[in-house]
Amino acid sequence: MSENQESFHSRVIERRAGLMAVLTTICILIGGIVEIIPMYTVGAAHIVETPPYTPLQVAGRDIYVREGCYNCHSQMVRPMRSDVLRYGGQWSRAAEYQHDRPFQLGSRRLGPDLARVGGRWSNSWHYRHMEDPRAMTPDSIMPAYAWLLRRKIRPNAVKASLRALRTAGEPYDDGTINNSAMLLEAEGQMIVDDLAGSGITTTWDTEVVALIAYLQRLGTDIGAITAAEEREAANE
Amino acid sequence: MHVCTTARTRIWERSPARSDVDYVGKPVPLSNMSDSNSMDPRPDYDDAIARWFLIATAVWGAVGMLVGVIIALQLAWWPANTGLSWLSFGRLRPLHTNAVIFAFAGNAIFTGVYYSTQRLCRRRMYSDTMSKIHFYGWQLIIVLAAITLPLGLTQGKEYAELIWPIDVLIAVVWLVFGANFFGTVIKRKTNHLYVALWFYMATIITITVLHVFNNLAIPSSLTQSYPIYSGLTDALVQWWYGHNAVAFFLTTPFLGLMYYFLPKAAERPVFSYRLSIIHFWSLIFLYIWAGPHHLLYSALPDWAQSVGMAFSLMLIAPSWGGMLNGLLTLRGAWDRVRTDPILKMFVVGITFYGMSTFEGPMMSIRAVNSLSHFTDWTIAHVHSGALGWVGMTTFAMMYYLVPRLWDRPLFSQKAAETHFWMATIGLLLYVVALWTAGITQGLMWRGVNPDGSLAYDFMATVVRLIPFYWIRVLGGALYLGGTLVMIWNFVKTATSTAPPLSAGSEEALA
Numbered sequence A: 001m002s003e004n005q006e007s008f009h010s011r012v013i014e015r016r017a018g019l020m021a022v023l024t025t026i027c028i029l030i031g032g033i034v035e036i037i038p039m040y041t042v043g044a045a046h047i048v049e050t051p052p053y054t055p056l057q058v059a060g061r062d063i064y065v066r067e068g069c070y071n072c073h074s075q076m077v078r079p080m081r082s083d084v085l086r087y088g089g090q091w092s093r094a095a096e097y098q099h100d101r102p103f104q105l106g107s108r109r110l111g112p113d114l115a116r117v118g119g120r121w122s123n124s125w126h127y128r129h130m131e132d133p134r135a136m137t138p139d140s141i142m143p144a145y146a147w148l149l150r151r152k153i154r155p156n157a158v159k160a161s162l163r164a165l166r167t168a169g170e171p172y173d174d175g176t177i178n179n180s181a182m183l184l185e186a187e188g189q190m191i192v193d194d195l196a197g198s199g200i201t202t203t204w205d206t207e208v209v210a211l212i213a214y215l216q217r218l219g220t221d222i223g224a225i226t227a228a229e230e231r232e233a234a235n236e
Numbered sequence B: 001m002h003v004c005t006t007a008r009t010r011i012w013e014r015s016p017a018r019s020d021v022d023y024v025g026k027p028v029p030l031s032n033m034s035d036s037n038s039m040d041p042r043p044d045y046d047d048a049i050a051r052w053f054l055i056a057t058a059v060w061g062a063v064g065m066l067v068g069v070i071i072a073l074q075l076a077w078w079p080a081n082t083g084l085s086w087l088s089f090g091r092l093r094p095l096h097t098n099a100v101i102f103a104f105a106g107n108a109i110f111t112g113v114y115y116s117t118q119r120l121c122r123r124r125m126y127s128d129t130m131s132k133i134h135f136y137g138w139q140l141i142i143v144l145a146a147i148t149l150p151l152g153l154t155q156g157k158e159y160a161e162l163i164w165p166i167d168v169l170i171a172v173v174w175l176v177f178g179a180n181f182f183g184t185v186i187k188r189k190t191n192h193l194y195v196a197l198w199f200y201m202a203t204i205i206t207i208t209v210l211h212v213f214n215n216l217a218i219p220s221s222l223t224q225s226y227p228i229y230s231g232l233t234d235a236l237v238q239w240w241y242g243h244n245a246v247a248f249f250l251t252t253p254f255l256g257l258m259y260y261f262l263p264k265a266a267e268r269p270v271f272s273y274r275l276s277i278i279h280f281w282s283l284i285f286l287y288i289w290a291g292p293h294h295l296l297y298s299a300l301p302d303w304a305q306s307v308g309m310a311f312s313l314m315l316i317a318p319s320w321g322g323m324l325n326g327l328l329t330l331r332g333a334w335d336r337v338r339t340d341p342i343l344k345m346f347v348v349g350i351t352f353y354g355m356s357t358f359e360g361p362m363m364s365i366r367a368v369n370s371l372s373h374f375t376d377w378t379i380a381h382v383h384s385g386a387l388g389w390v391g392m393t394t395f396a397m398m399y400y401l402v403p404r405l406w407d408r409p410l411f412s413q414k415a416a417e418t419h420f421w422m423a424t425i426g427l428l429l430y431v432v433a434l435w436t437a438g439i440t441q442g443l444m445w446r447g448v449n450p451d452g453s454l455a456y457d458f459m460a461t462v463v464r465l466i467p468f469y470w471i472r473v474l475g476g477a478l479y480l481g482g483t484l485v486m487i488w489n490f491v492k493t494a495t496s497t498a499p500p501l502s503a504g505s506e507e508a509l510a
Ligand code: HEM
Pocket: A071, A107, A108, A110, B064, B065, B066, B068, B069, B071, B072, B073, B075, B093, B096, B097, B100, B101, B104, B105, B158, B378, B379, B382, B383, B386, B387, B390, B391, B472, B473, B475, B476, B477, B479, B480
């Protein structure tokens, strides 16, 4: 580009701020549109519809998000031998995340992956682990979460959450939302009774109980999903 | 430390008025940097706003880095979590990332943008009121973030943790900033838009789009909301946002700052005008596509992962275009690089930009990502960009600006030199330790015995990393220490009784 003979860029684009802004906007929109629109429309269809989180699981998930567990724990088993061996024999499927708002895949493994943690440990193991991680895993670097053993969930807040989740697209019916306080108590009581068997006394509305309900759900949809995959493969 | 009274040859001791004089050189048309034909006296620039943003940058920078050192300590020594909910790692880590990105880097961007846009447009900011709303609004957002995040009020998406009312406030303040910027540009007294302004423009437009779409959510209360996207769609939108927060908050604005402040500090024209055009347009076009490299090996459709990987690889070219344009601008000034801390910081900053934009595309290759993902390698990559590129560029800009904005020679050159070395050594300790930690961890995770079983229990990898985490604590503390030395130096400069720089250079104003 010589000095006298100015380029189109220098003659036109650089002199018109509006034009430059428009060109910039077009430039930065293309990639996002191409990648996100297909996901939002086509990608939303799942091989099988799994049940949404129960009210107590919703409360527990909110605690998981609040405490920032995703800063250390991933929820994504990669289709690689070492990941699959370490975390329960199956890699993560898209359908497993269908009710996750927000998603909690995580980007770190300061602690182990939790995608398949449901059913791996007993309720009492989780209870003691949240109180003092070192009691269960001597060298753990995880913080203790003793306050979860004291604080209570608020059924009204959970009800509001269920409403908002339904607006966002989660399949909750009126019955679930209207009876959510009862459902919370019923599910919480089951965990409380189980804990009592290990000599732990607590109440259904303690935060740790909700968190346990959520953790025990993680990864438990995989059976239904692999079954659906097999059906589909057989049909082809 | 002594007060500098040496001959006025050092760049930071030059008069603020003279610093507005155009630099001479062929590759970039003169008219692009400022209107050389204008016979107007020096316009009435609003430097107070740049001063305020600079103070905020320094203060929040120290706070954000302090939180960084605290969470680094928590990983090396778990009792540092203290047992208090609001000091636990899971709540403090988002505070660190928000503080360093939105408070430290954000205020640094605004400092440079307000200072340089006025000079590049040869006029005062479009509206002083908007400048003030922007300043106080942004600091309010930061204070709200510092209160809500430790309380556990979060959206749970990385770099978009802030709850919805704060998101609304961010959108409003950002639009005020945008209107003020575009108002100034449209009413400019120059013909050309200099390359720094293109990068600022791209930043403002893109951040608006990203912020709005990633935060669309249904509130259930004043402090809680649920995204309209679920599962992997939410993940894709989030990493479209997250990756481009890196691109359009930590990269493009800093390239703009580099294009303004590096030539000024080096008194050299930008190496190549043509290169700046090519790398600007290709960079902003390609970056947007790269988000899926954060979701490699996830259940995201393969085509999306492949597109993300391909565009990430292509990104090397425009990124290195920017790096080369920066480094080659110093041609003929390398002798000064040895003695001038500002130029040294720029060189380290730009070099680390080059390194992290080479490393990033490598980590986007599936095979490499299968080793690096989830490990400390990512953290090493992040901080070579953050401590190296963002941090060093910011420090260089501040050392350039403080003497000009407060009209005093820098209090101590020796302290600036000390800061440079503390930051560089701290950065190297941090990054090298975590690269080693990351690769160690990645290899241990995949290690298998001859019988096909896993060689290492997860906890074995955790224990192995503790010594590296201690090295990071040391490196981070050094880096933070350097920042504190800088702040001390700036306070001494601003409060010094040395004669104003502008005295005795009246001719420059004529
Ligand atoms: C004294 C300096 C600093 C120290 C000691 C420090 C320490 C840390 C630590 C310990 C983490 C958590 C790592 C993990 O999850 O394992 C972290 C994350 C992070 N830091 Fe820093 N940091 C410092 C400065 C900065 C600066 C200046 C920036 C940006 C301008 C920055 C940006 C980030 C980001 C973006 C993350 C999140 C990375 C990810 O999610 O992958 N840090 N930092």
